[in-house]
Amino acid sequence: MGDKTVRLEEFAGVVESGMTIGIGGWGSRRKPMALVREILRSDVRDLTVVTFGGPDAGLLCAAGKVRRLVYGFVSLDSIPLDPHFRAARERGEIETAEYDEGMVVTGLRAAASRLSFLPTRAGLGSDVLTMNPDLRTVNSPYTGEEYVAMKALPLDVALIHLNRADPAGNAQYLGPDPYFDDLFARAADRTYVSAERVVPDLLAEGPAQTLLVSRIFVTGVIETPNGAHFTSCAPDHPRDEAFQAHYAASAKDPGAWELFRKRFLDGDERAYQRAVTDFHAERATEEAR
Amino acid sequence: MITRAEVCATACADAWQGAGEILAHAVGVVPTIGVRLARLTTSPELVLSDGEAYLMSEPPPLGGTAADGGVAEGWVPFRRIFDLVESGRRQSMMGASQLDRYGNQNISAVGNWRKPTRQLIGVRGAPGNTANHRTDYWVPRHSPKVFVERVDVVCGVGNDRASKLTFHHLGVVVTDLAVLDYGDDGRLRIRSVHPGVTVDDVRAATGFPLDATGVTATREPDPTELRLIREEIDPRGLRNREVPVTP
Numbered sequence: 288m289g290d291k292t293v294r295l296e297e298f299a300g301v302v303e304s305g306m307t308i309g310i311g312g313w314g315s316r317r318k319p320m321a322l323v324r325e326i327l328r329s330d331v332r333d334l335t336v337v338t339f340g341g342p343d344a345g346l347l348c349a350a351g352k353v354r355r356l357v358y359g360f361v362s363l364d365s366i367p368l369d370p371h372f373r374a375a376r377e378r379g380e381i382e383t384a385e386y387d388e389g390m391v392v393t394g395l396r397a398a399a400s401r402l403s404f405l406p407t408r409a410g411l412g413s414d415v416l417t418m419n420p421d422l423r424t425v426n427s428p429y430t431g432e433e434y435v436a437m438k439a440l441p442l443d444v445a446l447i448h449l450n451r452a453d454p455a456g457n458a459q460y461l462g463p464d465p466y467f468d469d470l471f472a473r474a475a476d477r478t479y480v481s482a483e484r485v486v487p488d489l490l491a492e493g494p495a496q497t498l499l500v501s502r503i504f505v506t507g508v509i510e511t512p513n514g515a516h517f518t519s520c521a522p523d524h525p526r527d528e529a530f531q532a533h534y535a536a537s538a539k540d541p542g543a544w545e546l547f548r549k550r551f552l553d554g555d556e557r558a559y560q561r562a563v564t565d566f567h568a569e570r571a572t573e574e575a576r
Numbered sequence: 577m578i579t580r581a582e583v584c585a586t587a588c589a590d591a592w593q594g595a596g597e598i599l600a601h602a603v604g605v606v607p608t609i610g611v612r613l614a615r616l617t618t619s620p621e622l623v624l625s626d627g628e629a630y631l632m633s634e635p636p637p638l639g640g641t642a643a644d645g646g647v648a649e650g651w652v653p654f655r656r657i658f659d660l661v662e663s664g665r666r667q668s669m670m671g672a673s674q675l676d677r678y679g680n681q682n683i684s685a686v687g688n689w690r691k692p693t694r695q696l697i698g699v700r701g702a703p704g705n706t707a708n709h710r711t712d713y714w715v716p717r718h719s720p721k722v723f724v725e726r727v728d729v730v731c732g733v734g735n736d737r738a739s740k741l742t743f744h745h746l747g748v749v750v751t752d753l754a755v756l757d758y759g760d761d762g763r764l765r766i767r768s769v770h771p772g773v774t775v776d777d778v779r780a781a782t783g784f785p786l787d788a789t790g791v792t793a794t795r796e797p798d799p800t801e802l803r804l805i806r807e808e809i810d811p812r813g814l815r816n817r818e819v820p821v822t823p
Binding site: 313358359360361362367368372373376377378379385386387388389390392407408409410411412413414415417418432433463464465466467470 | 628651655685689691692695697698700702704706708729730731732733738743
């Protein structure tokens with residue numbers, strides 16, 4: 288088996304301007320944040336981003352990387368809305384394709400099956416059809432019933448973060464929910480997996496049914512400990528609620544955001560992780576006072 | 577004294593009566609109390625999730641997940657939720673930022689969707705829920721800002737737009753003032769007003785006319801229900817944050 292491990296710095300060239308990228312995870316859960324931060328540091332622009340959105344969507348919007356956002360929602364879970372996403376929408380500066388969550392799943396399933404669409408009931412009668420005038424309906428050839436013909440959502444590149452991966456590209460989730468990471472991988476031409484740890488033997492880490500993504504669908508593997516931070520990556524770590532609150536508060540104010548960006552995002556991933564450690568040390572000191 | 581929040585929780589519980597062995601989905605504190613109350617009283621066959629990835633054989637603690645204890649009886653990661661939605665074996669009580677007289681619901685954005693004056697959460701699962709199974713709504717602050725002539729974005733599909741939807745079923749709208757349901761014309765009407773509330777109060781807080789023919793008083797929780805709400809389901813009184821106790 289080939290070795291597909293890539294260093295995070297080498298990942299920078301993978302995503303190019305104008306591409307359609309899919310980002311795994313769900314809301315503020317198991318997002319490939321280290322990969323997203325790497326895109327923030329690059330000069331990539333005009334991305335179409337397909338996501339069950341969390342801070343990945345907010346950060347990419349704030350950095351001006353997004354031309355078009357395809358989503359069912361954008362939420363930080365414990366904080367209902369991402370302030371950057373909200374601001375980008377209210378300024379009208381990004382194109383959007385807002386779908387029912389199940390429709391996004393259906394679109395990814397269609398792409399994964401190399402179909403141009405799949406039928407679904409979701410969306411009929413709603414303004415999802417108004418907001419996405421390119422959506423068509425189809426009639427069942429059997430009953431005549433009308434369905435939405437949900438367009439396939441094919442991806443140039445999928446980015447996902449899992450608990451473990453092996454060097455060949457097989458990847459494993461150890462938390463309770465796989466989300467749709469395997470589906471993102473199947474809907475994409477190329478998939479890059481970041482993992483808390485790259486290990487030689489995945490079955491030593493968890494049972495066979497935790498092996499979510501096969502190397503068949505994986506182009507590159509990047510070891511990024513704490514790489515989902517500040518989103519959750521159960522059972523390795525919970526969401527960093529204190530940091531997320533700091534992110535959301537900073538995102539609401541241009542001056543505060545400037546400070547946040549300088550402190551946490553302008554350096555490389557190692558600098559980010561160090562700054563996060565310092566952030567918590569400072570908080571602990573303040574609380575001790 | 578029985579509080580308004582307790583009346584609301586009981587009214588929410590009643591929305592699940594007769595639902596059968598389905599996944600009960602509730603958004604908001606009071607509907608979550610309501611669904612647990614239904615599970616412990618009239619509807620023991622209801623299936624509850626912990627809001628994460630597990631089905632719980634006994635109602636999980638309010639705000640808690642399987643990680644806080646209890647016995648799991650099933651696995652429902654998000655992918656299985658969508659499978660359940662499509663199967664119809666689910667009933668949902670969702671929130672609504674706007675609701676019109678036909679039950680069209682908006683949680684996506686206020687204003688023009690291209691450049692909204694206020695971006696909300698997004699359509700989320702509302703189009704799929706209303707296309708696939710019974711959907712009820714919970715409005716903790718009944719006001720003309722919520723009950724509007726026309727919603728800005730139709731997320732949950734109303735009765736006037738549902739002609740092609742085989743499985744469309746809107747149930748009730750529970751608010752802090754009243755329980756509304758839909759007449760034969762598909763329009764919202766007042767089914768019952770909560771203790772201390774008048775039909776005029778409800779009409780004044782609604783941005784379109786409401787029929788009140790046959791209106792009754794919303795029932796109060798019985799002693800068993802009160803004990804369950806206060807001692808077992810919500811001992812910390814989270815319900816009073818969503819529907820404040822008014823003097």
